[in-house]
Amino acid sequence: MQMPGSDDHFMATILLIDDNPEFRHEVFLCLEDAGHRVTEASSGEEGLKAFKNGAQDIVITDVVMDHGEGLETMRWIHEMAPEVPVIAISGHQAYLKYMEKLGAARSLQKPFNASVLIHAIDEVLTGLSLGSG
Secondary structure (H helix, E strand, O other): EEEOOOOOOOEEEEEOOOOOOHHHHHHHHHHHOOEEEEEEEEOHHHHHHHHHOOOEEEEEEEEEOOOOOOHHHHHHHHHHHHOOOEEEEEEOOHHHHHHHHOOOOOEEEOOOOOOHHHHHHHHHHHHHHHHHH
């Protein structure tokens, strides 16, 4: 994780897991434009493989997906690397509250705008930086 640059936010390596290719691509572009390195996955299973293959500062996962649910994905990530925060995303607020109770660092209800996403990532990464120092 890099320290804040001139845009005053942290740069991170992010794993983005969502089964909607159009939505995932929009979020991917938003994150790259903000200076983050992003790996995409279209399912929980694919996301876990990507997670095992490279260091991630943060994981963003959809909660409801066709192949590998976000809850199961978050549990596996927390087992493998409990220090890596997960941001849960969903169109269903009830699922998001449940994910937070089970350990999601933040949750965002779809649809959300880019500034809300970047702010949530910055908050999570700032918390990590403060906690490690």
